[in-house]
Amino acid sequence: xLKPICVPCQRFYRPKKNGVYFIECMQKHSGAASxxxxxxxxxxxxxxxxxxxxxxxxxxxxxxxxxQVPISEQYKPDFADWIKNTGADWLEVKDC
Numbered sequence: 001x002l003k004p005i006c007v008p009c010q011r012f013y014r015p016k017k018n019g020v021y022f023i024e025c026m027q028k029h030s031g032a033a034s035x036x037x038x039x040x041x042x043x044x045x046x047x048x049x050x051x052x053x054x055x056x057x058x059x060x061x062x063x064x065x066x067x068q069v070p071i072s073e074q075y076k077p078d079f080a081d082w083i084k085n086t087g088a089d090w091l092e093v094k095d096c
Contacts, residue, residue, distance in 0.1 A: 004064055006055035013053040013062065020052045020063065021071065021088035027096065034095040042094040046070035047082045063091075 003012040025042035032041035050066035072082040083089055 004053055004062060006058060006060060009055050009057040011055060011057055013055055013060075015051060016054045016061065017052045018065075019049055020091075021047055021049050021082070021086035022063065022091040022093065023047055023083065023088050024070070025092050025094045026074075032094075036094070039092075039094065042092070043074075044079075044083065044089075044092065045074050047072045047079070047086070047088050 003014075005012055023044045024046040026045035028041050028043055032038055048066050048070050050063040052061060052063055054061045071086075072079045
């Protein structure tokens with residue numbers, strides 16, 4: 001597999017940290033604005049794990065290598081524990 005590419009910098013991304021946990025959020029109501037526009041309109045939905053890569057020139061970061069199945073989901077009894085024990089709340093993806 002070819003490494004991800006930073007188009008503006010014309011460079012390959014480099015691994016920064018393997019095995020980072022993060023949260024995928026779901027809308028509290030239909031039509032919620034994505035990203036940072038309306039954070040109060042989203043709630044945690046799934047915990048995932050992937051690899052954090054970065055561009056050495058511009059510093060842009062991305063996550064790749066995410067599995068096909070989440071680590072935990074909001075209806076499971078261990079969901080809050082996964083967030084707490086992994087620090088997954090450092091990144092909450094608010095998009096559908």
